[in-house]
Amino acid sequence: MQNFVFHNPTKILFGKGTIPAIGPETVAFGSKVLLVYGSGSIKRNGIYQQVSDSLRKSGAEIVEHPGVQSNPLLSHVREGIELAKTQKCQVVCAIGGGSVIDEAKAICAGAMVDHDVWKFFTGKKSITAPLPLTTVLTLAASGSEMNSGMVITNGETMQKFGFANKKLYPKTSILDPEATFTVPADYTAYGAVDTIAHVLEFYFTTQDPATPVQDRFMEGLIINAMESCDRVLADLRSYQGRADLMWTSTLALNGLTAAGLGKVGFPMHLIEHSLSALYNVPHGAGLSAIITGWMRHQSQDIPQRFAQFAERVFDFRSGSTKERAQKGIDALEAWFQKINSPTSLAALNIPDQDIQQIAENAVALARVWRMPDYDSERIQTILARC
Amino acid sequence: MQNFVFHNPTKILFGKGTIPAIGPETVAFGSKVLLVYGSGSIKRNGIYQQVSDSLRKSGAEIVEHPGVQSNPLLSHVREGIELAKTQKCQVVCAIGGGSVIDEAKAICAGAMVDHDVWKFFTGKKSITAPLPLTTVLTLAASGSEMNSGMVITNGETMQKFGFANKKLYPKTSILDPEATFTVPADYTAYGAVDTIAHVLEFYFTTQDPATPVQDRFMEGLIINAMESCDRVLADLRSYQGRADLMWTSTLALNGLTAAGLGKVGFPMHLIEHSLSALYNVPHGAGLSAIITGWMRHQSQDIPQRFAQFAERVFDFRSGSTKERAQKGIDALEAWFQKINSPTSLAALNIPDQDIQQIAENAVALARVWRMPDYDSERIQTILARC
Numbered sequence: 001m002q003n004f005v006f007h008n009p010t011k012i013l014f015g016k017g018t019i020p021a022i023g024p025e026t027v028a029f030g031s032k033v034l035l036v037y038g039s040g041s042i043k044r045n046g047i048y049q050q051v052s053d054s055l056r057k058s059g060a061e062i063v064e065h066p067g068v069q070s071n072p073l074l075s076h077v078r079e080g081i082e083l084a085k086t087q088k089c090q091v092v093c094a095i096g097g098g099s100v101i102d103e104a105k106a107i108c109a110g111a112m113v114d115h116d117v118w119k120f121f122t123g124k125k126s127i128t129a130p131l132p133l134t135t136v137l138t139l140a141a142s143g144s145e146m147n148s149g150m151v152i153t154n155g156e157t158m159q160k161f162g163f164a165n166k167k168l169y170p171k172t173s174i175l176d177p178e179a180t181f182t183v184p185a186d187y188t189a190y191g192a193v194d195t196i197a198h199v200l201e202f203y204f205t206t207q208d209p210a211t212p213v214q215d216r217f218m219e220g221l222i223i224n225a226m227e228s229c230d231r232v233l234a235d236l237r238s239y240q241g242r243a244d245l246m247w248t249s250t251l252a253l254n255g256l257t258a259a260g261l262g263k264v265g266f267p268m269h270l271i272e273h274s275l276s277a278l279y280n281v282p283h284g285a286g287l288s289a290i291i292t293g294w295m296r297h298q299s300q301d302i303p304q305r306f307a308q309f310a311e312r313v314f315d316f317r318s319g320s321t322k323e324r325a326q327k328g329i330d331a332l333e334a335w336f337q338k339i340n341s342p343t344s345l346a347a348l349n350i351p352d353q354d355i356q357q358i359a360e361n362a363v364a365l366a367r368v369w370r371m372p373d374y375d376s377e378r379i380q381t382i383l384a385r386c
Numbered sequence: 387m388q389n390f391v392f393h394n395p396t397k398i399l400f401g402k403g404t405i406p407a408i409g410p411e412t413v414a415f416g417s418k419v420l421l422v423y424g425s426g427s428i429k430r431n432g433i434y435q436q437v438s439d440s441l442r443k444s445g446a447e448i449v450e451h452p453g454v455q456s457n458p459l460l461s462h463v464r465e466g467i468e469l470a471k472t473q474k475c476q477v478v479c480a481i482g483g484g485s486v487i488d489e490a491k492a493i494c495a496g497a498m499v500d501h502d503v504w505k506f507f508t509g510k511k512s513i514t515a516p517l518p519l520t521t522v523l524t525l526a527a528s529g530s531e532m533n534s535g536m537v538i539t540n541g542e543t544m545q546k547f548g549f550a551n552k553k554l555y556p557k558t559s560i561l562d563p564e565a566t567f568t569v570p571a572d573y574t575a576y577g578a579v580d581t582i583a584h585v586l587e588f589y590f591t592t593q594d595p596a597t598p599v600q601d602r603f604m605e606g607l608i609i610n611a612m613e614s615c616d617r618v619l620a621d622l623r624s625y626q627g628r629a630d631l632m633w634t635s636t637l638a639l640n641g642l643t644a645a646g647l648g649k650v651g652f653p654m655h656l657i658e659h660s661l662s663a664l665y666n667v668p669h670g671a672g673l674s675a676i677i678t679g680w681m682r683h684q685s686q687d688i689p690q691r692f693a694q695f696a697e698r699v700f701d702f703r704s705g706s707t708k709e710r711a712q713k714g715i716d717a718l719e720a721w722f723q724k725i726n727s728p729t730s731l732a733a734l735n736i737p738d739q740d741i742q743q744i745a746e747n748a749v750a751l752a753r754v755w756r757m758p759d760y761d762s763e764r765i766q767t768i769l770a771r772c
Contacts, residue, residue, distance in 0.1 A: 001629040003401025008394070014646065015389025210626055213610045213633050220602025227598065240596055243387040247599050247646065260400065260633065 002208050002262035008255050010146045011172045014247065016239070018176050019050045022093065022136055023058030025172040029132040030090020033060045034111075036080060036104040037095040038068040042138060045182045051095055051136055063087045065107070068096065071276050071283065072103040074118060074154045077110065084111035084131065094135045094170075097191075098142025098283075101135050102150035105168045108133050118154060121161040123368060127168065135173045140180055140246040141191030141284060143198060143253030145173035153277050158361065160273035161368060175250065177242035185233055188245075189339040190284025192229035195249040196222055196332075197268050197287045202258045204298050205265035209305055218257050219312040224248045226335055233339060265371055268294050271379060274362035281348050288341040289348050292333040293386035299325045345386045355383045388594050388648035394641050396532045397558045400633065402625070404562050405436045408479065408522055409444030411558040415518040416476020419446045420497075422466060422490040423481040424454040428524060431568045437481055437522055449473045451493070454482065457662050457669065458489040460540045463496065463503060470497035470517065480521045480556075483577075484528025484669075487521050488536035491554045494519050504540060506549060509754060513551040521559045526566055526632040527577030527670060529584060529639030531559035537655075539663050544747065546659035547754060561636065563628035571619055574631075575725040576670025578615035581635040582608055582718075583654050583673045588644045590684050591651035595691055604643050605698040610634045612721055619725060651757055654680050657765060660748035667734050674727040675734050678719040679772035685711045731772045741769045 013021050026033055033055055042048040055062055065080045084092070084107055092111075094104035108130040110117030119125040137145045144150065149164035183191070199218045225248050231241030251257075258264055268291055275286040299306040303325045310316040310328025319327065336343050345352070359379035366374040399407050412419055419441055428434040441448055451466045470478070470493055478497075480490035494516040496503030505511040523531045530536065535550035569577070585604045611634050617627030637643075644650055654677055661672040685692040689711045696702040696714025705713065722729050731738070745765035752760040 001401075001626065001633065003404065005397065005399055007397035011391065011393035012645075013391055015387075018389065212613065213606070213630055213637070216606025216610060217603060220599070220606055224599045224602060240387065243646075244599055247387065251599070259398075260629075 001211055001213075001260040004259045006255055006259045007166065008146065008169060010169045010254075012146060012175060012250070013172065014175045015243075016176055016178050018174050019047065019136055019179065020054045022051050022134060022174055023054035023056075023060065025174070026055060026091055026093045026134045027058040027060050029134075029171065031060050032063065032088060032090045034063050034065055034080065034084045034087070034089040034092045034107065035095070036065045036068060036092060036100055036107065038066070038100050041182065042095055045179075047095060047136065047138060047179055051093070055093065063089055068100045068103045070099045071153050071160065071280055072099045074152050077103050077106045077117060077152055080107040081110040081117055089131065092131050092133045094133065095138065097137070097139025098144045101137075101142070101144040101170070102152060104133055104135070105144070105150040106152050107131070109165070109168060121152060121154075121163055121368075123163070127165040130167055133168070133170045135170045136179065137173060137175050137246070138179045139183055139187065139191055140242070140249040141194040143195070143250055145170060145175065146250045146254040151273065158277050159364060160277035161365060162273070175246055177239055177246050180242050180246060181237050183236075185236065186340065187282065187284075188232050188236070189229060189341045190282050190288065191249060192225050192245060192284075192339070193288045193291070193336065193341050194284040195225045195245075195252045197291055198253040199257060200291065200295070201266050201268055202261055202264040203309065204295070204302065204305060205267065206261035208262045209302075211260050214257055214260055215308070215312075219309070221248050221252050221257070222313050225252070229339060266369065267371065267374055270365055270369065270371060270374060271358070271362050271382065273365055274358045275348075275350070278354075278358060278361060279348065279350060285342055285348065288336050288343060289345055290382070290386045292329050292336070292343060294382050295329045295332070296385055297382045299329065345383065355380050358383060387597055387599075387646040390645045392641055392645045393552065394532065394555060396555045396640075398532060398561060398636070399558065400561045402562055402564050404560050405433065405522055405565065406440045408437050408520060408560055409440035409442075409446065411560070412441060412477055412479045412520045413444040413446050415520075415557060417446050418449065418474060418476045420449050420451055420466065420470045420473070420475040420478045420493065421481070422451045422454060422478060422486055422493065424452070424486050427568065428481055433481060433522065433524060433565055437479070441479065449475055454486045454489045456485045457539050457546065457666060458485045460504060460538050460542075463489050463492045463538055466493040467496040467503055475517065478517050478519045480519065481524065483523065483525025484530045487523075487528070487530040487556070488538060490519055490521070491530070491536040492538050493517070495551070495554060507538060507540075507547040507754075509549070513553050516553050519554070519556045521556045522565065523559060523561050523632070524565045525569055525573065525577055526628070526635040527580040529581070529636055531556060531561065532636045532640040537659065544663050545750060546663035547751060548659070561632055563625055563632050566628050566632060567623050569622075571622065572726065573668065573670070574618050574622070575615060575727045576668050576674065577635060578611050578631060578670075578725070579674045579677070579722065579727050580670040581611045581631075581638045583677055584639040585643060586677065586681070587652050587654055588647055588650040589695065590681070590688065590691060591653065592647035594646075594648045595688075597646050600643055600646055601694070601698075605695070607634050607638050607643070608699050611638070615725060652755065653757065653760055656751055656755060656757060656760060657744070657748050657768065659751055660744045661734075661736070664740075664744060664747060665734065665736060671728055671734065674722050674729060675731055676768070676772045678715055678722070678729060680768050681715045681718070682771055683768045685715065731769065741766050744769060
């Protein structure tokens with residue numbers, strides 16, 4: 001096990017009926033609140049009303065910043081920052097999934113500095129004292145509600161960049177599984193795939209595979225993501241399934257899985273960010289299209305690790321190491337197909353001749369993320385398997 | 387899954403060479419430091435020197451409070467509180483295992499109030515603003531380094547009482563596996579047993595067994611506690627084994643296993659606290675003597691849960707539910723025997739005729755912990771199986 005620091009100060013309020021706590025949790029940091037959200041879905045399902053009622057009851061003055069898109073845009077982040085500055089907001093409250101929470105984090109970071117927020121993403125500036133953030137989660141996927149990272153798309157340069165900073169952990173996140181009851185089947189599935197990808201990234205890129213504590217935890221999360229997703233797809237209003245999927249997705253990227261793994265990569269997200277920047281596909285769908293291609297590429301180097309995955313997650317115990325490794329990947333691919341999640345670029349209508357362009361876009365991010373082993377040739381090789 | 391709040395703000399610095407960070411981490415809260423520790427072992431193995439050097443280098447003025455015993459005594463806690471008050475200490479730094487950290491927490495709580503600290507333990511007073519605490523862990527067992535609870539023995543009344551408060555999480559805990567290299571085989575084993583007990587308490591007392599995310603996590607921790615303990619007992623200076631055991635013991639009682647389980651009990655600790663208050667046996671050894679007896683008692687009510695434990699932890703897949711439940715308990719007992727940990731009261735030289743007295747002592751704590759289903763008769767029934 002490698003040395004690590006683990007310090008996750010986010011307070012989680014989990015369960016049904018917890019949304020009315022958002023008011024007190026938010027105004028503890030200030031009464032002028034920038035409320036960040038996406039489209040009208042939270043107005044239709046009543047969550048917007050619950051949150052704004054609770055905020056007002058707690059004495060908050062609300063400044064609205066709606067319209068966050070999936071794959072949130074830098075231009076919209078900049079508008080939010082301008083609003084927070086001119087309205088002198090003291091705290092940001094996000095209602096949504098990963099896109100909304102990510103944009104809210106970027107606004108928190110940018111609202112307290114004079115320079116352009118994109119300099120944080122290109123590594124030219126460091127976070128100092130961001131605005132505090134609270135969240136109400138409406139999609140089980142990104143883990144953003146309990147971590148310090150975010151991803152934003154620069155529409156001018158077509159770059160989808162991300163970074164993390166310990167000062168950007170949400171102060172409080174409210175996780176009410178019932179808030180995800182209206183997520184349709186396809187986005188529920190993509191969320192589960194995103195969760196699984198978060199675990200697999202670290203599981204298969206650690207340079208110190210002697211991490212048995214983390215391994216069991218990660219394997220358990222993958223099993224739970226699949227089982228709870230199955231349960232929800234059978235009944236979109238299954239509280240038990242929604243709760244298990246939500247908590248699994250939060251735990252999958254809150255720092256605990258990576259603690260002790262040493263340097264890990266995020267190669268599937270690296271490539272996918274390029275896909276969704278160029279084609280605006282849902283993040284989980286983009287991941288789904290490349291995960292098993294990347295796994296087949298990666299398993300050539302570390303078949304033993306893939307055999308452990310196959311044994312612990314899918315109970316494949318017979319056959320050679322390579323056979324078991326292969327069977328584990330095949331089983332995951334079959335599960336993606338079962339939940340109607342794409343398993344190839346073709347399934348996303350992305351033509352083969354675009355591979356070079358996708359790879360070159362990804363290489364720019366690989367430089368920022370300091371992943372020099374992901375050059376254009378290697379990324380093209382992986383994409384050719386997808 | 388039941389509603390829950392999860393909020394664990396302790397910062398963990400894990401790994402070899404991390405002890406010199408204790409100075410800056412501690413003086414961040416004040417330069418007048420009460421240094422709490424036990425016997426001379428930390429002076430012999432150099433840890434005391436490393437900590438005090440780091441504290442002084444960071445500008446700390448150290449007030450010493452040595453002599454903490456295992457099963458720490460209220461009288462010694464009171465001395466520490468008096469010292470902290472008269473010396474106007476601003477922060478407490480504990481070097482040790484669970485006993486030392488528990489006593490340090492009680493000192494933190496008591497140093498800022500005028501009434502006697504025992505009133506916190508009997509539920510007559512609530513924590514307000516305790517002193518901040520940092521720790522350097524030297525024994526993998528209690529989990530106290532990343533939780534908000536403590537247990538103290540009142541030598542006058544022979545009561546071993548505990549409580550938890552969210553204001554008592556350590557600010558920073560340093561976990562250097564090498565600091566546990568000198569822990570002898572018997573206490574290493576008792577630490578592993580304590581860790582396993584922490585997981586089993588919640589696993590088998592949850593009133594909502596629909597907690598698959600937590601279940602996989604808990605099962606993984608038990609497997610890791612056993613595997614890493616085996617590795618350490620084969621080589622007391624195995625870094626890998628010490629690291630896995632240390633991180634497992636911390637995760638076993640930091641709030642994550644219980645999140646979503648609803649009301650859980652702590653019945654084995656309830657009974658053991660009575661044992662170690664009356665006989666001063668090592669906590670882990672006392673637990674070891676009663677765990678499988680309690681499990682056989684408890685499995686009558688929930689055999690399905692015990693069968694899941696047997697299947698997931700020991701890979702027992704055949705036989706009826708009751709047979710698998712029984713085999714799982716037998717396998718755990720066999721492992722305790724393998725690591726030379728006692729599996730009966732007789733092995734601790736505690737005579738059968740003391741059972742009534744032990745039970746009556748435990749009942750007093752059951753009242754404080756609000757566990758009315760543990761009356762004297764039931765506890766005696768369990769003890770008779772031990």
